[in-house]
Amino acid sequence: MKFGMMQRQGSSDLAALDGKTFNLDKAMTIISFILLLIIVVIPIFMIVYNAFFYKGRLDLEMFRTVVFSKDNISAITNTVIIGVSVTVVGTIIGLFYAWLLGRSDIPCKSLMRALFMIPYMFPPFFGAMAWDMLLSGRGGYVNTWLMTHLGLTAPPFNINSLGGIIFVEVSYYFPFVFMQVVSALERMDPTLEESARIAGASQSTVIRRITLPLVTPAISAGALLILISSLAHFGVPAILGFSKQIYTLPTVIYAYIDRAGGSFEGIRQGAALSILLVFVVTMALILQKIVLSSGSYDIIKGKSMRPTLIKLRGAKYPLLLLAIVTLILIVLVPLIMIFLEGLVKAYGLPLVPENFTLDNFKAIASSKQTLDAIRNSLFLSISAGVLCMFLGVMIAYVVIKIKPKGKEILEMLSVLPYSIPGTVLAIGVILSWSGQLGINLYNTVWIILVAYMARYLSFSMKSASASLQQVHPSLEEAARACGASHTESLKDITLPLIRPAMIAGFFLIFLPSMRELTTSILLYGPYTRTLGVQIFALRDSGQIPQASALAGIAICIIIICNAIVTHITKDKRGV
Amino acid sequence: MANVRFENVTFHYGKHCIFKNLSLTVEESQILCLVGPSGCGKTTLVRCLLGFIKPETGAIYVGDRCLFDADRGINVPPENRHIGVVFQDYAVWPHMTVWENVLYPMKKMGLPKEEREARAHHALEQVRMTGYEDHLPSQLSGGQQQRVAIARALVSSDEVIIMDEPITNLDAKLREEMLNEIRLIQHDIGTTILYITHDQEAALQLCDIMAIMDRDGSLCQIGQDEDIILRPANRFVFEFIGVSNFFPLVREKDHTYLEAGGRKFPYDSCPAEIFASGKPMEMGVRLNDIVFDENSPVRGTIERIIFLGSEYIYFIRLGDRTIRMQSNALDVMQRDPVAENQEVGLAFLQPRYYEAKPEEVNAQ
Numbered sequence: 048m049k050f051g052m053m054q055r056q057g058s059s060d061l062a063a064l065d066g067k068t069f070n071l072d073k074a075m076t077i078i079s080f081i082l083l084l085i086i087v088v089i090p091i092f093m094i095v096y097n098a099f100f101y102k103g104r105l106d107l108e109m110f111r112t113v114v115f116s117k118d119n120i121s122a123i124t125n126t127v128i129i130g131v132s133v134t135v136v137g138t139i140i141g142l143f144y145a146w147l148l149g150r151s152d153i154p155c156k157s158l159m160r161a162l163f164m165i166p167y168m169f170p171p172f173f174g175a176m177a178w179d180m181l182l183s184g185r186g187g188y189v190n191t192w193l194m195t196h197l198g199l200t201a202p203p204f205n206i207n208s209l210g211g212i213i214f215v216e217v218s219y220y221f222p223f224v225f226m227q228v229v230s231a232l233e234r235m236d237p238t239l240e241e242s243a244r245i246a247g248a249s250q251s252t253v254i255r256r257i258t259l260p261l262v263t264p265a266i267s268a269g270a271l272l273i274l275i276s277s278l279a280h281f282g283v284p285a286i287l288g289f290s291k292q293i294y295t296l297p298t299v300i301y302a303y304i305d306r307a308g309g310s311f312e313g314i315r316q317g318a319a320l321s322i323l324l325v326f327v328v329t330m331a332l333i334l335q336k337i338v339l340s341s342g343s344y345d346i347i348k349g350k351s352m353r354p355t356l357i358k359l360r361g362a363k364y365p366l367l368l369l370a371i372v373t374l375i376l377i378v379l380v381p382l383i384m385i386f387l388e389g390l391v392k393a394y395g396l397p398l399v400p401e402n403f404t405l406d407n408f409k410a411i412a413s414s415k416q417t418l419d420a421i422r423n424s425l426f427l428s429i430s431a432g433v434l435c436m437f438l439g440v441m442i443a444y445v446v447i448k449i450k451p452k453g454k455e456i457l458e459m460l461s462v463l464p465y466s467i468p469g470t471v472l473a474i475g476v477i478l479s480w481s482g483q484l485g486i487n488l489y490n491t492v493w494i495i496l497v498a499y500m501a502r503y504l505s506f507s508m509k510s511a512s513a514s515l516q517q518v519h520p521s522l523e524e525a526a527r528a529c530g531a532s533h534t535e536s537l538k539d540i541t542l543p544l545i546r547p548a549m550i551a552g553f554f555l556i557f558l559p560s561m562r563e564l565t566t567s568i569l570l571y572g573p574y575t576r577t578l579g580v581q582i583f584a585l586r587d588s589g590q591i592p593q594a595s596a597l598a599g600i601a602i603c604i605i606i607i608c609n610a611i612v613t614h615i616t617k618d619k620r621g622v
Numbered sequence: 623m624a625n626v627r628f629e630n631v632t633f634h635y636g637k638h639c640i641f642k643n644l645s646l647t648v649e650e651s652q653i654l655c656l657v658g659p660s661g662c663g664k665t666t667l668v669r670c671l672l673g674f675i676k677p678e679t680g681a682i683y684v685g686d687r688c689l690f691d692a693d694r695g696i697n698v699p700p701e702n703r704h705i706g707v708v709f710q711d712y713a714v715w716p717h718m719t720v721w722e723n724v725l726y727p728m729k730k731m732g733l734p735k736e737e738r739e740a741r742a743h744h745a746l747e748q749v750r751m752t753g754y755e756d757h758l759p760s761q762l763s764g765g766q767q768q769r770v771a772i773a774r775a776l777v778s779s780d781e782v783i784i785m786d787e788p789i790t791n792l793d794a795k796l797r798e799e800m801l802n803e804i805r806l807i808q809h810d811i812g813t814t815i816l817y818i819t820h821d822q823e824a825a826l827q828l829c830d831i832m833a834i835m836d837r838d839g840s841l842c843q844i845g846q847d848e849d850i851i852l853r854p855a856n857r858f859v860f861e862f863i864g865v866s867n868f869f870p871l872v873r874e875k876d877h878t879y880l881e882a883g884g885r886k887f888p889y890d891s892c893p894a895e896i897f898a899s900g901k902p903m904e905m906g907v908r909l910n911d912i913v914f915d916e917n918s919p920v921r922g923t924i925e926r927i928i929f930l931g932s933e934y935i936y937f938i939r940l941g942d943r944t945i946r947m948q949s950n951a952l953d954v955m956q957r958d959p960v961a962e963n964q965e966v967g968l969a970f971l972q973p974r975y976y977e978a979k980p981e982e983v984n985a986q
Contacts (some may be wrong), residue, residue, distance in 0.1 A: 525713035527700035528672055529778050530730030535701075539726070543717045 071534055076451045079442045083460040086501040089484070090475025091467070097478050098318040113319040122299040125288075126327060128209060129295060130278040133216045137277075138270045140217065141224025144370065149232035150258070152356040153367055163225055165378045168609055170562040170579065171219035172282025173598050176586060177381035178215050179286060180388055180595075182206035186395055207291045215283050218377035220276055224269030231265035232258075250357065274331050279324070279468030281565040286586070296324040297470040297565065304474070304569055314477055321471040328468060382602065389596030394589070407596035417597060419574065420581035423492060427577060428560035431499040432553040438500075439507030439552055440515075440545065447515045448523075462505040469565035473498055476570065490572030498566045503559065507552030514548030515541075547615060554612035561608075562601060623812055624685025624781040625650045626671065631680035633666055640666045641839030643680070648782075648831075651812040653805075655825035658835030659862065664818045665710075666839075668784050671816070672707060673700035684782055701730070706775030706783040706813075710790065712767045714759045720746070720770050721755035727778035745773040748807050765796045772804070780811060786818045801827050822863050826851075834859050857906070857976040864908055867945045870978060871896075871903045880905065880920060883941025887920040892975065902978040907970045909935075912947035914960060915969035924964050936960075938968065 098110055113119060144163060148156050166174070181189045182204040190202035205211065239261065243253045281297040288298060300320045307313015359366055388394070390403040411417045442461050446454045464472060476498040481489035488494040518541055526536035542549075564579035571580045578601055585594035626648040633640045640663040648654040658664050669675045671682055673689065681691040684705065689698045706727075714723055724745055728738040746752050749769035759767050768788055775783045785804070789797045801824060808815055819825050825832055826847050833844040836858045843855035854860035870881045871892065878897075880889035889905075896903050922940040934949045947968070960966060 519711060519713065521709040521711055521713040522715060524672070524674055524700070525707065525709060525715070525774075526726070527674070528703070528705060528707045529727035529774065530701045530704070531726075532699070532701050535730070540715055540717075544715075 093478035133277040137221040141221040145228035167222040175286040177384035223272040227265040227269035394591040424578035432557040443512035473566040473569035503556040506555040510552040514545040655829035663839035706779040712771040883943030885941035909948035918967035
């Protein structure tokens with residue numbers, strides 16, 4: 048192995064040996080480093096610098112006032128409460144359904160599995176909007192209905208609470224654990240469990256002592272994703288919490304920036320809070336590592352095998368019912384609610400056919416602002432997707448094939464933004480590109496594009512590197528030996544072989560960019576609203592039916608693109 | 623047709639020296655098998671020839687073409703070396719059909735379309751892959767993919783083809799078929815072939831000349847197969863080609879003893895000069911060169927007899943060590959039968975004397 052690695056390094060400086068002045072490998076390496084410096088290092092540096100330095104001097108006063116203000120401490124508490132609760136509940140639910148669909152004989156597995164992935168596709172703030180319409184303390188449809196029919200004096204549900212925020216976030220984040228664990232269960236060698244049964248262990252002992260420890264790495268990876276996403280999440284607490292003055296760190300940062308109206312002081316305060324948010328996320332990561340460092344096992348094989356299914360017997364249909372109810376609750380209800388509300392004449396009117404109209408869609412089609420938002424989002428998502436697709440491939444190629452000195456730094460830098468909350472990234476981008484460094488992109492689409500690229504570059508980079516690792520070096524060498532130059536071998540062999548991963552990488556960026564809210568809400572200018580921002584703003588200004596109609600359109604776009612990406616990733620040509 | 627010459631080639635990976643001042647010539651229209659244990663530097667040598675890595679010293683020629691010369695600062699890039707190569711994992715491009723795979727090298731050479739297609743047809747015919755033009759590599763078996771790789775190598779160069787362990791992934795029967803095919807193709811077109819393998823049997827079947835490389839990357843012996851088997855140049859070659867038993871020798875009071883399983887047997891047939899250096903010595907003998915001899919003082923008990931059709935294998939206990947010997951079935955029939963648990967005397971034909979390896983001396 049070591050020998051092989053040394054060989055690869057040997058070939059990397061090949062072009063240099065040929066005595067050429069222009070060297071493609073070297074150029075790509077340098078561009079990768081510069082690029083990551085610009086889109087990752089500078090924003091992070093600017094946040095740290097501005098939080099602690101003022102006019103070139105160390106200034107901790109502002110940091111202290113911001114961090115120890117009473118409001119912000121309650122925001123920290125809320126963030127941690129929501130993050131931890133969502134992680135715990137989401138992990139339990141994800142684990143339960145992963146086991147149910149992966150290991151039991153419950154019917155309609157593949158259909159249910161596909162349905163359980165749906166929440167993963169949609170932005171949680173759509174769900175928050177839907178649930179707000181249904182269960183809001185003031186005039187939520189369900190609350191109103193229950194109050195009139197049961198004669199209650201107070202609304203029975205209140206979604207505008209910590210509990211409500213946790214509920215909505217759980218329903219969108221549990222698929223992280225679900226997907227990780229289902230795939231681990233599928234790849235697990237069933238003989239491991241069977242041997243335990245043969246050795247005399249009972250079914251429950253096997254689950255507790257064999258299955259669970261084996262999928263622990265998958266659980267911990269999924270739980271980590273939930274925790275990071277939830278701590279950094281903006282949409283749900285913003286929609287459900289603002290009306291009741293429930294703030295979390297990301298929403299309080301937004302409030303600071305929004306209130307400051309672009310003034311430098313406000314942005315600085317935002318930067319200080321950002322550092323706090325990064326601190327909370329880092330602490331969570333460390334804590335998680337300590338709690339779950341029980342050791343990982345490498346007995347999970349790559350191949351899919353048929354495990355013995357556990358017979359549910361009498362519990363089969365009750366559990367099926369439970370799964371169906373869960374699906375209806377987390378998938379169907381919010382979706383239907385969004386679509387129906389998009390058709391209704393005015394918010395609060397009963398959802399009956401007499402009140403339905405297409406006026407909301409007409410309003411969208413005739414509103415320049417909304418059309419601009421759609422156009423901006425399409426432009427941003429396609430540009431970010433295409434740029435990141437190529438840059439991701441380039442960085443992956445540098446890391447995996449060229450292996451220059453410092454490739455670990457390159458790799459680390461490209462995945463770093465993934466664990467940086469979008470809010471923080473947005474502040475970093477504002478601080479970097481609004482004139483302090485001589486370039487002012489504020490209020491243009493370009494500043495949003497830079498932020499999207501920083502946020503999503505790791506997606507395409509990961510997708511490309513997984514695929515590049517499959518491309519054996521001898522394939523490129525064979526082309527060289529057949530008379531192709533280095534560039535030609537890249538063009539003829541490597542790029543065609545990783546094309547499916549590149550296209551998948553594009554959609555991995557295009558889809559989340561289309562529904563992005565967290566960073567865009569801090570970066571948009573009067574003419575650069577995005578789809579997410581526009582939906583949020585319409586709702587904020589009380590035009591809830593129109594916001595829902597627009598959300599419905601966004602859902603349709605997402606569904607269509609998702610279908611395309613599934614189709615493309617399936618179609619691999621013998622690689 | 624051209625010969626391939628390595629002249630004083632040295633290569634290091636970092637501080638680790640792979641080979642030093644290595645010189646080797648593959649004559650025109652010859653198949654030379656470079657044989658050596660895994661990790662000895664065979665593939666590194668090939669990569670130097672192909673231009674994927676650059677040696678520190680020496681020169682590499684194909685015919686009159688200088689591909690590399692450290693002193694003159696010549697280093698032709700891989701794409702201009704025009705050497706056909708069959709990689710260990712075939713490296714058939716999975717996104718191209720068989721036809722596209724074979725056409726690719728000629729496209730890069732800029733051959734006219736008619737000639738390209740004619741040569742591709744011919745090459746596929748030679749490897750008996752006609753009719754598979756439109757198949758993707760994923761639709762072919764390992765053996766078929768390998769033949770495509772050979773066809774591609776054939777069209778890339780009619781001077782020199784390098785094969786780097788191309789048959790290790792095939793089953794025994796297919797392996798033999800492929801070796802025959804390579805031999806036939808080479809016979810037809812007379813390409814010079816440098817064949818790299820760690821499998822001495824494949825080498826023996828295929829080659830005109832064998833070059834044995836030891837673990838330190840130096841060439842121990844270059845010669846025809848009979849030379850190498852019957853007259854191994856050193857202990858490494860002797861041990862590497864064929865299976866053998868080794869016995870430590872002890873010199874005491876002008877007598878030589880052979881040690882086996884904690885016992886000493888008189889062994890005076892061994893020339894006394896071998897102890898001149900004063901170093902501990904060992905005797906090595908091939909399995910087929912051990913015979914039964916009632917008069918021999920080396921005595922053991924037959925533990926087990928295995929009949930393999932053309933050969934008999936005997937496990938013989940000497941003290942607490944069990945050695946293996948092998949006899950041709952025809953010879954066995956012509957001599958007195960032996961049975962398990964019978965005591966026998968053993969004589970050694972063509973014994974070879976070597977210095978004991980340091981670690982074996984320590985063990986004693």
